Amino acid sequence: MATAVETLDKLERRITISFPISEVQSEVEKRLKVRARTAKAPGFRPGKVPMKMVAAQYGYQVETEVLNDKVGQAFSVAANENKLRVAGYPKIEPKNAEGAVEGSLTFDATFEIYPEFVVGDLSAAEVEQVKTEVSDAEIDKTIDILRKQRVxxxxxxxxxxxxxxxxxxxxxxxxxxxxxxxxxxxxxxxxxxxxxxxxxxxxxxxxxxxxxxxxxxxxxxxxxxxxxxxxxxxxxxxxxxxxxxxxxxxxxxxxxLPEVDAEFAKSLGVEDGDLAKMRADIKENLEREVNGRVKAKTKDSVMDALVKAVEFDVPKALVEQDGQRLAEMTRQDMAQRGMNVKDVPFPPELFTAQAERRVRLGLILAELVKANNLQATAEQIKAQVEDFAQSYEDPQQVVKYYYSDRNRLAEVEALVLEENVVNYVLGKSKVTDKVLPFDELMGNNAQ
Known part of the structure; x- marks a missing residue:
């Protein structure tokens, strides 16, 4: 049995759950009998251990399991009946004696719900769309770098x-x-x-x-x-x-430095040594790199605009969970770089601002996708995988690599979904083109 939902704060809710003690006792006895079939104890054959000994050995563990299952099931039923979208995990606490029902076990479940919001008119949102040209000068610079690598x-x-x-x-x-x-x-x-x-x-x-x-x-x-x-x-x-x-x-x-001749072109994979083809290949590779960076900068601008345009309260539970994930990811990253971080504390609080932004954007993107049917299609995912594969020596192997693992494909799907959102926002917002010099985009200002 569950009481009506209490509103404690903007997103915080509470439900009181209770069920007869007899139900718990009955379920505990049932599970202990199952345990008794395989229970072992000195001096007894397997399955012949007296129930009192089985209860003494497993009783606390089984009772805890039963309580957790009962509370979880009751909370799930109550949340579904009240059409609640629960964010994170509920905090379960025994009800004090005054609020408890005689002959029953009573618990308070305190939790947060997802915020209700809509992404409204985006026509006033300001977005910078970055553009960068790959000129002959950039190709020449790249050739110089390639020459120095072969000095x-x-x-x-x-x-x-x-x-x-x-x-x-x-x-x-x-x-x-x-x-x-x-x-x-x-x-x-x-x-x-x-x-x-x-x-x-x-x-x-x-x-x-x-x-x-x-x-x-x-x-x-x-x-x-x-x-x-x-x-x-x-x-x-x-x-x-x-x-x-x-x-x-x-x-x-x-x-x-090697001369820029047919031999040099062959060393870069141009089989016939054609210099014009070599320059075309270099330009194609540069444009692929530029395209990726330009998209990333434009996406950042879109995400900034969405954060400013859509306001709502973010569930603290989700922020705390993401903060913990970011802390652990940082620890693992530093360890992989060879740093000794075994005893270094990584308080999740250090990542709160970043976590809140990530959670907020995740909720906004989910709402945009749902409201505007921006899901990634199979054709889009395939095109993205093939685009990734083009920069490798054996593209077909790369395609197989992604399609052989559902998790890898899910990562591609997430990228396509984000791109769909970016394109949607660009079509609805106030877009300003920003021409960024090649060196600035590539981070080569110091050269």
Whole structure:
């Protein structure tokens, strides 16, 4: 039996559930008899253990199971009868003696319900739709990067098939191999000594003073110089201190970048070495990457607009659950990166704002999909999978990979559904086109 639903707050409700003690006792006895068929005890054959011993061993556990089942069933029936959309899990507490019914077990179930809301007129919602062009300049930059990835080095000053690299002195772009030793107050320190250490000048791998001292040296030459470690240097033992380094340049090589020719095109997978086809392939790959990033930025703008346009109270239970998920995901991510987070606390409260936004957007998207039939179709899912597959060497294998696992396919379905929502909102809202430079979109401003 359940009482009428009490409203405690905007979304918080309470139902009082009660059922006769005799029902619980009867069910407990029934389950104990089932247990008795296989129960074991010293001195007794299986199934021949006296009921008193079975009750003593399993009684508390079985009674707890029965109570949980009874309360769960009663709550479910009450929620269905009252057409309640329960958010999260109810908090079940025994009713105090004053409110209890004689001969019955009585519990209060306190819970939250999903908010009732509609996504109204979106014509005033402002959305930025990002656009980025892939020009010949971006293709040229990409080719330069690909050339640098295929660089090979030759001893500087020695004549070879590609030349001698110019004067045999260390310059930016050269690869220097050297021995070095560093001392602080005349004493060598851990990590301050190495033999045959190689690095490319100008890449910023070494501290500026170290690179500056190497520039201009010839093979076999040595140099001693002071080096001040920054206060925030990762090596805490030397951070903020000044060391004296002695370096000896043992080998100097110049960087030879491959020519942009048929052989270069073949190394990128263009079988006939056609340079025009190579540029077309590079452009296609860049446009695919740009398209993905542009969609992501536009989607973010749409989601921001929806959060501003639709107001309602969010169930705290759902926010707490999502906060816990985010905390655990963060812990796992950091552990996978090799960080020791075993004893590091991850309070879900740190993720409350993010969790609330995620829950709010999830509810808004669900309402939009339901109200406007924006579900992902089988054709859309297939097209999305095939689009993913195009960037791989064996597209058909990628397609099989997704269709062989329902969970993977569900992830694709969720992406398509979001895209349907984005397209719907773009068609209903106030859209402003924002042209974003290629480097800014790709995060290459520093280059």
């Amino acid at each position: 090979h080095f030759h001893t500087k000053g020695e004549q070879g098939a590609h030349g001698d690299g110019g004067e045999p002195v260390a310059q930016d772009g050269d690869r220097a191999t050297l021995d070095f030793v560093g001392k602080i107050d005349g004493v060598e320190f851990a990590g301050g000594k190495a033999d045959d250490f190689a690095f490319v000048l100008g890449e910023g791998r070494m501290l500026p003073e170290f690179e500056a001292a190497t520039l201009g040296l010839k093979s076999g030459e040595s140099k001693t110089f002071p080096l001040a470690f920054p206060e925030d240097y990762h090596g805490k033992d030397v951070a903020g201190k000044t060391a004296e380094f002695t370096i000896t340049l043992k080998k100097l090589e110049w960087a030879h």
